[in-house]
Amino acid sequence: MSTTIEKIPAKFGETKRKDLWWLEPLLYFIGLGGFVVYATWAAFQGNHYEYGPYLSPFYSPELVFDWWKFSPAFLILWIPAGFRTTCYYYRKAYYRSFFMDPPACAVSEGCKKYTGETGFPLIFQNIHRYFFYLAAIFIVFLWIDAYKAFFFDGVFGIGIGSIVLTANVFLLSCYTFSCHSFRHLIGGFKDSFKCGIQHKVYEKVSCANEHHMLWAWLSLFSVGFADIYVRLCSMGIWTDLRLM
Numbered sequence: 148m149s150t151t152i153e154k155i156p157a158k159f160g161e162t163k164r165k166d167l168w169w170l171e172p173l174l175y176f177i178g179l180g181g182f183v184v185y186a187t188w189a190a191f192q193g194n195h196y197e198y199g200p201y202l203s204p205f206y207s208p209e210l211v212f213d214w215w216k217f218s219p220a221f222l223i224l225w226i227p228a229g230f231r232t233t234c235y236y237y238r239k240a241y242y243r244s245f246f247m248d249p250p251a252c253a254v255s256e257g258c259k260k261y262t263g264e265t266g267f268p269l270i271f272q273n274i275h276r277y278f279f280y281l282a283a284i285f286i287v288f289l290w291i292d293a294y295k296a297f298f299f300d301g302v303f304g305i306g307i308g309s310i311v312l313t314a315n316v317f318l319l320s321c322y323t324f325s326c327h328s329f330r331h332l333i334g335g336f337k338d339s340f341k342c343g344i345q346h347k348v349y350e351k352v353s354c355a356n357e358h359h360m361l362w363a364w365l366s367l368f369s370v371g372f373a374d375i376y377v378r379l380c381s382m383g384i385w386t387d388l389r390l391m
């Protein structure tokens with residue numbers, strides 16, 4: 148029995164694939180690029196991030212100091228930005244869509260040497276687990292914001308914004324706690340499992356982890372939309388409907 152080993156094409160973009168392999172990186176580029184442009188613009192604004200009991204997630208927790216002369220968003224956003232930038236899933240997405248390294252499976256990046264993430268600057272991707280710890284703390288603040296979004300001048304009520312902020316923190320929680328680092332943190336003790344509750348939690352986190360890509364995209368859109376919602380209500384362009 149003979150085995151044929153095909154040579155991998157070495158020229159950039161060369162492939163034997165016949166499907167629309169370029170579509171996925173193109174959609175990544177549009178989705179991630181659009182979000183980064185909007186989030187940067189919104190962070191620079193430094194206004195219209197509150198409306199009634201609603202607080203934009205880009206500005207939460209709200210930190211205001213006399214000595215800080217820039218938008219308060221910059222005190223916050225480096226944490227979720229670092230968390231997403233070093234996320235195992237997003238790395239794949241932006242390595243493909245922004246750096247074409249490689250553009251897709253079985254599509255040549257035209258590069259002869261593979262250095263992985265062991266050298267500068269990509270070795271800093273290993274900091275992800277520490278961003279996870281910080282991001283988990285932020286989730287607590289965002290749930291508090293969602294709770295406050297149900298009280299209008301101290302009276303319980305439900306507005307569309309209450310639902311938007313609650314849905315957003317739910318999706319962000321799913322994204323954060325389906326993180327690979329959390330799975331490793333919860334699942335093992337050195338090289339072995341602890342049985343009992345820890346193993347059960349590990350199974351649940353593993354289950355959520357299977358859908359990490361979905362949570363990554365849904366939470367990206369929801370956090371952007373939550374800021375847009377609060378911003379447009381604050382600017383008087385949208386009216387926040389009260390359901391109760």
Ligand code: FES
Nearest residue numbers: 234235236326327
């Ligand atoms: S792997 Fe994506 S958030 Fe940790």
